[in-house]
Amino acid sequence: MQYTTYATGGSRIASVFAAYIAGDIPSAIPIKMSTEEECILLLLLHRQQQRRKRRDRRWYVRPLNTTRDRDGEFVSLVLPMRSLDEERHFQYFRMSAPKFDDLLSRVIRYLPDSHQNHRNPIGASQRLAVTLRYLATCIGLQALSASYKMGTSTVSGIVEEMCSAIWDALQGEFMAFPSRGQWQDMAEEFWRQWQFPLCVGAIDGKHVRLRAPARSGSDYYNYKGFFSIALMAAADANYRFIYVDVGAYGRESDGGVLGRSAFGSRLAEGNLNLPAPAVLPGTTTPSPNFFLGDEAFPLQVNLMRPYPGSNLQDRKRIYNYRQARARRVVENAFGILAARFRIFGRPIDCQPEKAVKIVKACVALHNFLASTERARYMPASFVDTTADTGEVQPGEWRQHVEGDRNMVDGPRCSVGRARPSQRAALVREQLADYFLSDAGVFPHQYNVLRLGTDQ
Known part of the structure; x- marks a missing residue:
């Protein structure tokens, strides 16, 4: 009409x-x-x-916030901190001032120009500061808006907008899908650092807790008894994420999320452009390249999982120990992510669509800092290490996340207990034999037999 x-x-x-x-x-x-x-x-x-x-609203800007440019937290704390207290700057933003400027130069081109139409537009550097502070702490939006002297809805919009820009700016360089040559380099790095041959990455899944979404039914309600979205990721030998899938319903298992993702489909079909099968180091035995997963995942030619059961033969226990030792990289990657970005220390108080943007931004920032500021972002003491006796020494990140209930493991998947193909089972058997040979033995692997554990 x-x-x-x-x-x-x-x-x-x-x-x-x-x-x-x-x-x-x-x-x-x-x-x-x-x-x-x-x-x-x-x-x-x-x-x-x-x-x-x-x-007819009462005011365009709340009177208390009109002095933002004089005594807001950005002016009174953030700007002086850049030159006066470098250590505090890192604790505050999880990055140094030069790295903040580097990130700002990358992000600014992906921000919309709508803020320029406002009477008193908030600069891109202040919007980035607000967002990083929100991601780095457990602070609520109301407390953050009060300290920066902005409206709560303004801060909420800034965080969502900036998280999208961070992902768009960093994804192409720090989350790009690996080429065949890069897969090969990852496999060599796993062998050098973790003594596991032909492994290109370790896969795991977590549940990211969030408030109950409106009218979502039981889709996001998981087996732990709370609402969540699924975060599926693969990590390389240096604790960087190779791939992430964020936003699946919390009720789904790790194996189910992987199977429904584009990555999982390509993995099952052999279309990830992985290097051609190669021989195990020091032998003439050929084997395909593969990922490592836990019991939640199915055994496939390109995805190894531990031997199931408790009363296992020694060779199987040693294999499980070697796989658990190498797969520890993805556990550490998730732990470092949660320790550095404390937004994961509590349920994310927003709708799933916005929570997905927040998680993706944190993952991109993790890779950005792990690649460009590694010594400060995750020093050697921050990650798990292995002593001369072969015993694992817990990293400092575990102290930061102790007591957290947000990022939890997903449920086991029935497909993971399905009968694997003969070829996939043969690959695992060859690896189990290889770890007992002179070419593949790890000096401390027999300690696991004396300790009575596979971890």
Whole structure:
């Protein structure tokens, strides 16, 4: 219905509408209107009333926030901290001032220009500071908005907008899908650092807790008894994420999330462009390249999982120990992520769509800092290490996340207990034999037999 023509074309409705707006009701009453004209008039009056409500708010900027440029936290703390206290700057943002500037130069081109239309636009550096502070701490939006002297809805919008820009700016360089040559380099790094041959990455899944989404039913309600989204990821030997899949329903298992993802489909079909099968180091035995997963994943040619059961032969226990030792990289990657970005220390208080953007931004920042500021972001003491005896020494990140209930493991998947193919089982058997040979033995692997554990 083209009601706008009635309001602008000099019709009877236009005159009645003008009389109502001017408050001259008696002059409008004698005019008789059809039912259609009455409906159009009511719609116009309703829209006019909504415009008045928007105009009639108490203030454009809350009076307390008008001094943001003089005594807000960005001016009073962040700017002085850049030159006066480098250590505090890192603790505050999880990055140094030069790295903050580097990130800002990458992100700024992905930000919309809508803020320039505001009376007192908030600069990109301050918006980035607000977002990084929100991700690095457990602080709520209201407390953050009060310290930076902004409206709560303003801060919420800034965080969502900036998280999208961070992912767009960093994804191409620090989360790009590996080429065949890069897969080969990852496999060599796993062998050098973790003595596990032909492994290109370790896979695991976590549940990221969030508030109950409106009208979501039981889709996001997981087996732990709370609402969450699934975070599936693969990590390389240096604790960097190779791939992430964020946003699946919390009720799904790790194996189910992997199977439904594009990555999982390509993995099962052998379309990840992995290097051609190669021989195990020091032998003539050929083997494909593969990922490592835990019991939640199915055994596939390109995805190894531990031997199931408890009363296992020694060779199987040694294999499980060697796989658990190498797969520890993805556990550490998740732990470092949660320790550095404390937004994961509590349930994320937003809708799933926004939570996905927050998680993806944190993952991209993790890879960005692990690649460009590794010594400070995750020093040697921050990650798990192995002593000369072969015993694992817990990293400092575990102290930071102790007591957290947000990022938890997903449920086991029934498909993981399905009968594997003969070829996949043969690959695992060859690896188990290889770890007992002179070429593949790890000096401390037999300690696991004396300790009575596979971990």
